[in-house]
Amino acid sequence: MTTLPGDDGQSDATASGSRSFTPEQVRYLGSLPAVSTVGPNRIRYERGFAAACLKRYRQGAAPTELFRKAGLEPELIGRKRIERCFFRWKERESAILRYAQEDDGWYFIHGDVRTKGAKTESKGASVGEVMWLVPGSVRDRVMEQLVSYNEMLERENKQLRELLAEDEGFRADNMTRRGDLTGGVR
Known part of the structure; x- marks a missing residue:
């Protein structure tokens, strides 16, 4: 060339x-x-x-x-x-x-x-x-990245809430068992 x-x-x-x-x-x-x-x-x-x-x-x-x-x-x-x-x-x-x-x-x-x-x-x-x-489209690219990042955060937040709910259920079960062992006191 x-x-x-x-x-x-x-x-x-x-x-x-x-x-x-x-x-x-x-x-x-x-x-x-x-x-x-x-x-x-x-x-x-x-x-x-x-x-x-x-x-x-x-x-x-x-x-x-x-x-x-x-x-x-x-x-x-x-x-x-x-x-x-x-x-x-x-x-x-x-x-x-x-x-x-x-x-x-x-x-x-x-x-x-x-x-x-x-x-x-x-x-x-x-x-x-x-x-x-192209400099004029930087704003659009940033918006696309922000939307993508927001979607990722929402998925992560949902997963954490599910884990927390499972953990709270586990804690509630544990506390009940402990309360049973200590005479019903939490």
């Missing part, structure tokens, strides 16, 4: 310092077929992905949709990064299209844009895993 020289998608990340990736986001991005390498402030894309995007762009697909279908949510990587990537790619379109492949749909892990939703093999995460990495 090879990247395009100078095609690192970094200009908006390091120039403004506004978009830095967490280690978890770096792992996720690195698992995508479209990504060659990734660091806290930089993404390098596969040549074939750039060519696939340009082909579909010329057929009418929107850049943001192409990146989203490849698992590169704009909320995660930044809309500006997508815009700048396409700007650079369009400037070097003839050189990039030399890397075009007949079967390049595998870059689009959430369905090829051409086929509107066809699933392809992924080496990355599911849509749900992507969404939890």
Whole structure:
């Protein structure tokens, strides 16, 4: 797998310092077929992905949709990064299209844009895993975790109440026996 020289998608990340990736986001991005390498402030894309995007762009697909279908949510990587990537790619379109492949749909892990939703093999995460990495969905993820934790606590509480009821029954039996032994005094 090879990247395009100078095609690192970094200009908006390091120039403004506004978009830095967490280690978890770096792992996720690195698992995508479209990504060659990734660091806290930089993404390098596969040549074939750039060519696939340009082909579909010329057929009418929107850049943001192409990146989203490849698992590169704009909320995660930044809309500006997508815009700048396409700007650079369009400037070097003839050189990039030399890397075009007949079967390049595998870059689009959430369905090829051409086929509107066809699933392809992924080496990355599911849509749900992507969404939890997107900052806007953190609240939803926290809510899911809290609901799950609450359900677990309710189950544990029920079990403890059952154990306590059994224990109290045992104590009551024991106290009655002791009372019998001591003349009825508890």
